[in-house]
Amino acid sequence: MLGPALGALLGKAIGGYHGPVFALLTIAAAALAAAAATPSGRWWVVPALPPVAWLIAAAAELAWHNPPYADTKAKAVGLVHATTHVFPVTLAALAVMGLVIAIATVRSRRPRGRRA
Amino acid sequence: MPDRRRIVRRRPAPALLAGRVLAAFLGAAVVATTGLVWYENKQLTDGTHTSTAIKGVKAGDDGYVPPHLGNDVNLLLIGLDSRRDMNGNDLPTQFVEDALHAGSSGIGGYNTNVLILMHIPANGGRVTAYSIPRDDYVERPGGNADVPGLGTIKVPDLGMGKIKEAYNDAKAYAEGKLTAAGVKDKAKVEAESREVGREATLRAVQKLTGVHVDHLAEVNLLGFYDVVKAIGSIQVCLKAPANDPIEDGAGTGLKLPAGVSTIDAATALQFVRQRYHLPDSDLSRTHRQQAFLSSVTHALRAKGVLGDIGSMQSLFGVVKNDIVIDNGWSVLDFAQQASNLTGGNATFSTLPIKGYADVPGGSGGKTSVNLVDPDLIKKTVTTAFGNDAAVAPPPTPVSSASAPSTPATPSTAATKTTITVNNGTKTVGLALKISGVLFDNGIAVTKTGNGGDNVAHTTIRYGTGAADLAKQIQTKLGTKTAPTADKTLPADSIVVTIGHDYKLPPDKPTKPTKPTSATSGAQPSTGAASTPGSNGINGGDDVDMSSQNGIPCVY
Numbered sequence: 001m002l003g004p005a006l007g008a009l010l011g012k013a014i015g016g017y018h019g020p021v022f023a024l025l026t027i028a029a030a031a032l033a034a035a036a037a038t039p040s041g042r043w044w045v046v047p048a049l050p051p052v053a054w055l056i057a058a059a060a061e062l063a064w065h066n067p068p069y070a071d072t073k074a075k076a077v078g079l080v081h082a083t084t085h086v087f088p089v090t091l092a093a094l095a096v097m098g099l100v101i102a103i104a105t106v107r108s109r110r111p112r113g114r115r116a
Numbered sequence: 117m118p119d120r121r122r123i124v125r126r127r128p129a130p131a132l133l134a135g136r137v138l139a140a141f142l143g144a145a146v147v148a149t150t151g152l153v154w155y156e157n158k159q160l161t162d163g164t165h166t167s168t169a170i171k172g173v174k175a176g177d178d179g180y181v182p183p184h185l186g187n188d189v190n191l192l193l194i195g196l197d198s199r200r201d202m203n204g205n206d207l208p209t210q211f212v213e214d215a216l217h218a219g220s221s222g223i224g225g226y227n228t229n230v231l232i233l234m235h236i237p238a239n240g241g242r243v244t245a246y247s248i249p250r251d252d253y254v255e256r257p258g259g260n261a262d263v264p265g266l267g268t269i270k271v272p273d274l275g276m277g278k279i280k281e282a283y284n285d286a287k288a289y290a291e292g293k294l295t296a297a298g299v300k301d302k303a304k305v306e307a308e309s310r311e312v313g314r315e316a317t318l319r320a321v322q323k324l325t326g327v328h329v330d331h332l333a334e335v336n337l338l339g340f341y342d343v344v345k346a347i348g349s350i351q352v353c354l355k356a357p358a359n360d361p362i363e364d365g366a367g368t369g370l371k372l373p374a375g376v377s378t379i380d381a382a383t384a385l386q387f388v389r390q391r392y393h394l395p396d397s398d399l400s401r402t403h404r405q406q407a408f409l410s411s412v413t414h415a416l417r418a419k420g421v422l423g424d425i426g427s428m429q430s431l432f433g434v435v436k437n438d439i440v441i442d443n444g445w446s447v448l449d450f451a452q453q454a455s456n457l458t459g460g461n462a463t464f465s466t467l468p469i470k471g472y473a474d475v476p477g478g479s480g481g482k483t484s485v486n487l488v489d490p491d492l493i494k495k496t497v498t499t500a501f502g503n504d505a506a507v508a509p510p511p512t513p514v515s516s517a518s519a520p521s522t523p524a525t526p527s528t529a530a531t532k533t534t535i536t537v538n539n540g541t542k543t544v545g546l547a548l549k550i551s552g553v554l555f556d557n558g559i560a561v562t563k564t565g566n567g568g569d570n571v572a573h574t575t576i577r578y579g580t581g582a583a584d585l586a587k588q589i590q591t592k593l594g595t596k597t598a599p600t601a602d603k604t605l606p607a608d609s610i611v612v613t614i615g616h617d618y619k620l621p622p623d624k625p626t627k628p629t630k631p632t633s634a635t636s637g638a639q640p641s642t643g644a645a646s647t648p649g650s651n652g653i654n655g656g657d658d659v660d661m662s663s664q665n666g667i668p669c670v671y
Contacts, residue, residue, distance in 0.1 A: 040128075043136040047143030054146055067187045070238045074187075077452045080153055087154035090147060 004029065004056040017060040018085035023092070026053055030093035034100040039108075046097055050090050057086035157448070160429050164436045165202060166443040169314035170332060178257035178273070179319025181328040187238030190327055190501065194317065194334040195230025195388075195405070196283070202437070204306030207338055215341065215382050226284040226310075228317055230388075230405055232464070233325060235501040243462035243661075244500045247402035248321065249469060250280035253485035256320045261290065261312045265304075269293055271312060277477070278485055279320050286316030310440075326494035327501050331445045337385065339438025343412070344381035346434040350415045351378050352387055352407060353669035356551030357563055360390045367392055374551060374560040376667060384408065395545035395552075395671050398486075399466055399656055403670040406464035406659040414666030464659040467493050533582050534609040535589070536563045540571025541616050548671055550593070550614055553621065555669065557592040559585075571615040573597055579605035586610050593618070 007025030016022075030049055037045045061082035062075055069075045128136070173180050184190075199207050206212075231248040256274035263269055274285050290312035294305045318329055335343070344350060353376045360370040370386035372379070379387060388408050394400035421427040432447055441450075469486040477483040537554075539547035547564035554561055576599040578586035586599035589612060596617075605611060659668045 044139055047139035047141075050143045050146035050150065054150055067185075067238075070187045071240070073452050077448050080157060080448055081446075083150045083153040084157045087147075087150040090150065094147070 004053045017064055018057060018082070022057075023089045026089050027093045027096050031096045031100050034097040035104060039105075042101055046094070046101075049093055049097065053090050053093065054083065054086050057082040057089075061085075156429065157446075160432060160447050164432075164447070165440040167311060167314055167332065167334070167440050168443055169311055169318055170329065170442045170444060172261060172311065172315040173259065173318050173322070177259035177319060178255075179259065179323040181322040181326060183328045183330065188501070189236040189238075190330045191234040191236065192318070192321060192329045192332045193230065193232040193234065193409075194228050194283075194314070194332060195340065196334055196336040197225070197227045197229040197280075198336045200306070200336075201338065202306065202440075203303040205302075212337075226287050226313055227278075227280040228283045229280055231279065231317070231321065232405070232409070233321060233327070233329070233497070234462075235327075241461075245406070245462060245464045246325075246497060246500075247406060247464065247466045248279060248324070249398055249402060249466065249486050250278065251398055251484065251486045252279045252324070252467070252469065252488045253277065253473070253475065254279045254320055254324050254488060254490070256282040256285070256316060257323055258286075259315060259319055261286075261315055263290060263294065263308050263312065265299060265308070266293060266297055269312075271316060274316065276475075278483075279317075279324065282316040282320040283313035287313030314440075324488075324490055324493055325497040327497055332440075332442050333450075334440040336438060339435060340388070341381045341385055342435045342438050344384040346431050347412065347415050347419070347421075349378050349380050350384060350408075350411045351376055351667050352384075352411050353377075353664055353667045355555040355669045355671050356548045356561060358387075358390065358393070359564070360386070360393045373562070374555055375669075393548075395548045396656060399469075400671045402466045403464075403656060403659055406466075407668045407670040409464070410462075410659065410661040411667050413661065417666070462661040464661070466656055467496065532608050533585050534562045534606070535559065535585075536565065536609070536611045537561050538565050538567025538611065538613045540567040540569070540574075540613045542569050546614055546618075546620075549620055550612065550618075552671060554589065554592060559589060559592065567613040571613055572617060574615040574618045575600070575613045577602040577605060577611045577613075579603075579609040580607040582608050582610050 004022065004026040006029075007022035033045045033049075034042060058079055061078045062069060065078055069078045175182070199212050201207060227250065229250050231250065232245055233248060234243060234245040236243050253276060256277050256279070258271045258273040260268050261271050269290065271286050271289055274282060277285070287309045290309040291305055294308060299305055299308075314332065314334065318332070322329060352372075354372055354374050357374045358370050358372045360367045362369045368386035368390045370383065370390050372383075372387070388401070388405045390404065391397050391401045416431075419427070421431055428447065428451055441447075467488070469488050471487050473485055473487050474482045475485050535554075537547045537550050539545075539550075547566075551561035551564055574593070574595045575597060576586050576590055576593075576595065578599055578601060580601075580603075583599070583601065589610065590597075590599050593612075599610075602611070659670060661668065663669075
């Protein structure tokens with residue numbers, strides 16, 4: 001959760017809360033979370049990413065869009081924009097998570113003796 | 117023992133398993149939903165031609181106006197009189213001449229024959245739109261243009277000229293620069309030079325009106341044709357019969373009766389392009405364009421396209437190759453902002469002019485232009501656009517479900533009496549205006565024509581069976597001479613010949629009235645207030661999108 005939130009915050013500071021900073025930090029945080037989690041914890045970390053990333057992107061869009069969205073209909077359009085921006089980032093983050101988990105799984109299955 | 121421990125680790129508790137499944141399902145659902153939204157939005161925008169011209173007009177450029185505060189949107193609609201596609205290729209000659217009735221590919225150049233500046237208030241108030249007459253003689257400032265491959269080029273000041281030619285002249289300049297720099301890709305030359313043309317148009321419009329343009333939408337002849345074709349057909353309403361024969365390469369060939377007509381794409385193009393045989397030539401044409409926009413909105417609403425993203429997507433899929441929108445805008449934004457229009461909550465006006473003059477230019481050495489008062493125009497536009505707080509609450513929209521599918525205005529096909537109005541004076545367009553007066557009183561004229569130059573007194577003659585209607589016409593026009601029976605006229609026919617003694621009623625706010633039952637049933641007219649008079653020629657009656665159920669009647 002920290003990754004996308006930090007990404008949106010930093011992104012806003014340099015001009016785009018849905019821009020590359022948001023994408024990079026979200027992906028990096030997803031990779032770290034997947035690496036740090038236990039095998040059991042990964043069952044929760046991976047599914048949590050899409051809703052968390054979407055919620056943060058949506059909140060950022062509604063809070064920081066300039067000019068602010070005036071009414072409900074405009075806010076709905078804002079959510080579509082946020083969704084459009086966050087989907088590729090989510091996909092990339094999930095792919096990276098999958099990669100990290102796959103590497104971790106392979107490494108954990110290696111015979112311990114070969115590590116030395 | 118070790119085997120049992122392994123088995124226990126691999127079988128989580130049922131609650132934990134259910135939680136994992138639920139979390140996985142939630143995550144997958146979010147991915148699927150966001151993916152669907154992403155895909156639909158991508159479908160909507162893929163292939164759309166976008167322009168960076170809005171940001172291309174920078175602070176320091178003459179014609180730059182800083183963006184306004186707030187959420188209001190100023191939108192510039194550009195109708196380009198180009199017979200070329202987006203890549204600079206001529207449209208097929210046969211298509212242009214036979215389907216578009218638009219003459220050869222060499223005509224028109226890149227003139228912006230339609231310029232409509234629209235203000236959409238954020239508070240949901242009434243949309244105000246101004247047509248800028250294409251021949252307005254204005255300053256056309258130059259500026260710096262960023263052209264990929266060339267860097268920044270300085271477009272020179274284009275001087276005083278017709279506002280419609282700012283696009284064409286700046287585009288031609290940029291095209292020359294690109295060609296001289298060795299750019300051979302025709303599509304690239306076309307795209308980049310058009311951007312420079314758009315920026316020149318924006319500078320001229322902002323310089324003239326004093327307001328910042330937030331978004332633009334550009335459509336060419338083909339795009340216009342495709343839009344109407346995609347919609348199917350639209351209904352338009354004329355106050356006077358239209359007859360615009362093609363003569364000496366001029367004219368559109370339009371022939372429509374007074375009242376409501378259902379027209380196809382080719383006829384729609386004739387409808388908005390006609391400028392001859394109209395009371396006020398180009399000014400009347402702007403009203404045609406305004407009424408057309410209203411009719412299109414009515415048609416989209418009636419068909420349920422506006423507000424339905426799927427329908428809008430399929431419509432946009434057809435037309436997106438022919439239109440250009442700025443890159444800071446999306447179709448979704450437009451759909452959301454257009455909600456003000458869908459309720460018919462909009463008024464179209466034409467910017468006033470001071471008069472006409474001939475200036476050097478054109479193929480004949482001189483060209484006719486509209487003289488304008490820039491200060492008056494700035495004041496008019498900035499006041500109207502900056503007055504959202506004072507706008508009245510929008511009228512209750514007529515829902516597509518409850519509104520009749522056709523307006524109350526019947527066409528002249530319903531009448532059995534043929535009414536001809538002839539102009540017996542040298543006043544141009546008088547017969548059309550008389551037709552408008554009668555139309556406003558529920559009487560649709562069948563035909564207009566010339567009846568000589570020096571008829572002193574207005575006469576009304578009628579054939580068998582038309583005495584009552586002839587008397588009504590006399591009453592409506594307020595003429596002194598009583599109608600006379602004329603056995604040379606066919607039965608059920610009336611001929612009105614306007615003489616020098618006839619005085620047109622002054623412009624005044626008009627309200628819709630019920631048509632007289634004994635007549636054609638033609639519905640009265642605009643339901644609009646006339647533009648406040650100025651120290652010149654006003655732009656004519658406003659076109660109110662809420663009149664006639666969204667199909668305003670114009671000349």
